[in-house]
Amino acid sequence: MRDYDFGMIGLGVMGQNLLFNMADKGFSVIGYDKLEEKALALESGATANTLVKGVTELQEMIDGLSLPRRIMMLVPAGKIVDDVIAELLPLLAPGDIVIDAGNSFYKDTVRRVQYLKEHDIHFMGMGISGGEKGARYGASLMPGGDRTAYNHVHNLLQAVAAEVNGEACTAYMGNGAAGHYVKMVHNGIEYAMMQIISEVYDILKNGLQLHNRQIHEVFKKWNEGRLQSYLVQITADIFLKKDEFTSADLVDMILDKAGSKGTGKWTSQEAMDIYISIPTIDTAVSMRMLSWQKEERVLASKLYAFPATVIDTNDQDVFIDKLEDALYVAFIICYAQGLTMLQKASAEYSMDIPLKDVVKIWRGGCIIRSLLLEDFYQAFVKDNDMTNILLDKNIANLISPRMEAFREVVAKAVMASIASGGLQNTLAYIENYASEKMPTNLIQAQRDYFGAHQYERIDREGMFHTDWDSLNF
Ligand SMILES: NC(=O)C1=CN([C@@H]2O[C@H](COP(=O)(O)OP(=O)(O)OC[C@H]3O[C@@H](n4cnc5c(N)ncnc54)[C@H](OP(=O)(O)O)[C@@H]3O)[C@@H](O)[C@H]2O)C=CC1
């Protein structure tokens, strides 16, 4: 019987919750998972009187969907997506729609779009952010690519997305693999913000010697002001959680090795490929990798005694206000780096990504949602083609008065031996970006000296080479 509106492959954290969300909005849905307990859990967990069916055979899902079939995959990225497509393809009919909403690498999506097009299947890559709760009650959804597919699922996506000011946090992100590209960069920004927050935590804990309860209070207060954001909010919560096995706070019992599924690394790799500087994201990726070398770090810590020292402040509350300023500026610059990358990639790969809509749909539902997104949205409404939000006058007015505090925080962290690579590189980024003259003239002279690479001059056109050996000292 072909009467269900939507099918889902993968009933894990995201797939199951998104289906419940769809069902609550009035859509009839079928979920497939090879494990019977997951199919049963789908039916038993759904809201009463919603139309939710769990199946363990793909064919059963195929037979139950109205035409053209609309099927979403929420399975781990990589080979599994290709395996699912291989299993699904013989069962589909021309015109059916398949959406990969996992964190797939965008180049895989480009390949899959082409492959499925040859079989008359509309394939669309979509980013989704918001975690378990977002999937259940309203996420930020980043669909891109096949317009036909988009038109067929647009209403459904609008219904399950988060809302800000009465507007759904979903929009068409552009051509080809734009949906997955935007999600990749979203995650790069997420990595950068998390790295900066962790450094600020280190400063509060080791530099100012605050206890977890006090650190909770600081983040809670910040979340009530201009730093209001999902990541600051959950950070505040984390410091209150008690460990279930000991009497300690849970945060103190967690091993300092940060996991990573790939999206952050891809963002860094891709930024290099399109010649865009995103040092905060690069640092965040790099520090997660360094965190994995726990055993080696323990050995090194015995060789190099860099104990964090207490930060000397005349007034701790005043310094905490400066820390708030530093975090605020650093957040803006994390977004600036990611958005600049999106703007360049959009042109480079003809994706036509509407930056105005990207920041608009990130205002709610997603992990990097924050009050700041509204400022960025207003900036892109004025100029959707802006290469860097740091060029917007209003954004500059948010940053400039806080630069002194930012510098002081970085300087004090460095002097206290608190590793703060994210903050430092963020500061270096803005110092260089807003610098009429960088010291790169010397690099050009060196390159010409050892490799006859030539240099441009400040006073005349053309390329020049100097015989540097024949110096007249
Ligand atoms: N968790 C999050 O916060 C977010 C995750 N994502 C992305 O969404 C996707 C899903 O994530 P999440 O729900 O957390 O993952 P889970 O691990 O919770 O669930 C993955 C699901 O995929 C199913 N699966 C695995 N292999 C196959 C296969 N060969 N055929 C059919 N189904 C298969 C699993 O079924 P079984 O258990 O039976 O093996 C499971 O139900 C990933 O790409 C992830 O990166 C995106 C945004 C946020």
Ligand SMILES: O=C(CO)[C@H](O)[C@H](O)COP(=O)(O)O
């Ligand atoms: O996409 C997400 C959030 O937006 C997922 O939670 C993702 O797993 C986060 O990345 P990582 O696992 O590499 O930290």
